[in-house]
Amino acid sequence: MTQxxxxxxxxxxxxxxxIGPGKADLLDQIxxxxxxxxxxxxxxxxxxxxxxxxxxxxxxxxxxLVETVxxxxxxxxxxxxxxxxxxGQYRALQHSLDQCAAQNGWHNLATxxxxxxxxxxxxxxxxxxxxxx
Amino acid sequence: MTQxxxxxxxxxxxxxxxIGPGKADLLDQIxxxxxxxxxxxxxxxxxxxxxxxxxxxxxxxxxxLVETVxxxxxxxxxxxxxxxxxxGQYRALQHSLDQCAAQNGWHNLATxxxxxxxxxxxxxxxxxxxxxx
Numbered sequence: 001m002t003q004x005x006x007x008x009x010x011x012x013x014x015x016x017x018x019i020g021p022g023k024a025d026l027l028d029q030i031x032x033x034x035x036x037x038x039x040x041x042x043x044x045x046x047x048x049x050x051x052x053x054x055x056x057x058x059x060x061x062x063x064x065l066v067e068t069v070x071x072x073x074x075x076x077x078x079x080x081x082x083x084x085x086x087x088g089q090y091r092a093l094q095h096s097l098d099q100c101a102a103q104n105g106w107h108n109l110a111t112x113x114x115x116x117x118x119x120x121x122x123x124x125x126x127x128x129x130x131x132x133x
Numbered sequence: 134m135t136q137x138x139x140x141x142x143x144x145x146x147x148x149x150x151x152i153g154p155g156k157a158d159l160l161d162q163i164x165x166x167x168x169x170x171x172x173x174x175x176x177x178x179x180x181x182x183x184x185x186x187x188x189x190x191x192x193x194x195x196x197x198l199v200e201t202v203x204x205x206x207x208x209x210x211x212x213x214x215x216x217x218x219x220x221g222q223y224r225a226l227q228h229s230l231d232q233c234a235a236q237n238g239w240h241n242l243a244t245x246x247x248x249x250x251x252x253x254x255x256x257x258x259x260x261x262x263x264x265x266x
Contacts, residue, residue, distance in 0.1 A: 004144060004145050004146070005142070005143075005144055005145070006142075006143040006144070006145055007140065007141075007142055007143075007230070008140070008141035008142075008143060009138070009139075009140055009141075009234075010138075010139040010140075010141060011137060011138055011139070011242055011243075011246065012137050012138070012139055012246075013137070013246050013247055013248075013249065013250050014248065014249040014250060016250045018246055018250075019242075055253070056250065058251075059247075059250040059251040059252075059253070060246065060247055060250050060251075061245050061246060061247065062245050062246075062247065082245065085245070086242065086245060089238055089241050089242050090242065092237075092238060093234060093237055093238050093239060093242065096233060096234075096237035096238070097140065097230055097233055097234060097237070100229060100230055100233035100237075101142075101226060101229075101230060104225075104226055104229035104230070104233075105222055105225060105226050105229070106226060108222050109144055109152075109219065109222050109223065109226065110144075112194050112195050112215065112218070112219060113144065113145075113146050113151055113193065113194060113195075114146055114192075114193055114194065114195065115146075115147065116146065116147040117146050117147060117149050117151075117189065117192040117193050118191075118192040118193075119192075120188070120192070
């Protein structure tokens, strides 16, 4: 699938976003780096912001998704079993939807898309054969 | 499908959003009301904002999606043939993806979601059996 179709899969808990593309990427980085602070740096966001995202995730699911690692240097973090399950199922669903889109007409839309937007038009004009006043 | 999974389908033209949920709803309202101004009012947005969204759409596809209707009172607008095609295919793809999600595990995620987020926790605590210091 080309990059013209973007599927943004969000799972809602009431009005909060329990997981979405950004939060999933953050979970990936926590797994990769072993801490929220390092994950935040990798993603170019403040530690405070990363902590806020983790906090929302930790309040939306049947169990926390991220826990601190006791006994390690301050800041160590890991996914809980629920966190691993949620992340894995989110990625699997994303993949299924990407395939589904490819099989269900995204290419029809893609053929109608320009490579880049036209320069700004002065106004929305009608295509009537009437002479514009 | 319940409301816990939200699929936000966006079609990109370079970095612009050529169509997404909000723009598609705006197109629906232009069809329903016959003008950008009325559509804007229906959606609780300013005319200026609605016009900006129409302008982006009109620059991203092989042809404009919305055109003014010559000969009518100021502000009449309608979808072009390309507009009708794009809107129809967008809605069809949305529907296919909703069905695909239902068949591909969204329920697994849904069973792990709380009805509403827990009250704010003071900190992310470990689940170790060690006595918290």
